[in-house]
Amino acid sequence: AQKVTQAQTEISVVEKEDVTLDCVYETRDTTYYLFWYKQPPSGELVFLIRRNSFDEQNEISGRYSWNFQKSTSSFNFTITASQVVDSAVYFCALNSGYSTLTFGKGTMLLVSP
């Protein structure tokens, strides 16, 4: 069985602060894929990044960066210099083979001016 845990239910920061969203996963498969999605108040889920289990390189995209560590089964997401527009619910998700995408419960990020 696959499982994704996002222990942080809600995080509040002030604009320009850095913030890290935690994601811990469980799977028995050796080949798997991890994802982050953003869900703004409007409701749609926006794909942010995919990482496969053989690629442990950290990735940076503008103010966003992702830290994948197989040793701790974690795939954390950091937003640098947060902005009000970053306010949303962020979901970490996992799948492998032909299994369905399993989502965590999400972390609500509130960025205040």
Add this chain to the structure above:
Amino acid sequence: EAEVAQSPRYKITEKSQAVAFWCDPISGHATLYWYRQILGQGPELLVQFQDESVVDDSQLPKDRFSAERLKGVDSTLKIQPAELGDSAMYLCASSYSRQGGSPLHFGNGTRLTVT
């Protein structure tokens, strides 16, 4: 950029009534998914199609829910009769492939309220 289209955006219905949701995936995406998202939770899969065939409906409450994708393109999800506990966001998604690693692209969802 191509999008997954869903309608209606909002639906209010009384319990025991029938309700239907429609989804048009991104052109060329063979795999289509219906997810249900209860407030404060992550999305949970209801049904997955590969072309016109159902490949996973293990979590679909088949006594009241049905889904079809007759021509392998757009899809309809129906609930009959609706119950109070069905109030949720219903999200449609599509992907190029069933294989793990193929990103899912989601529509805006239908927010259902059952009174």
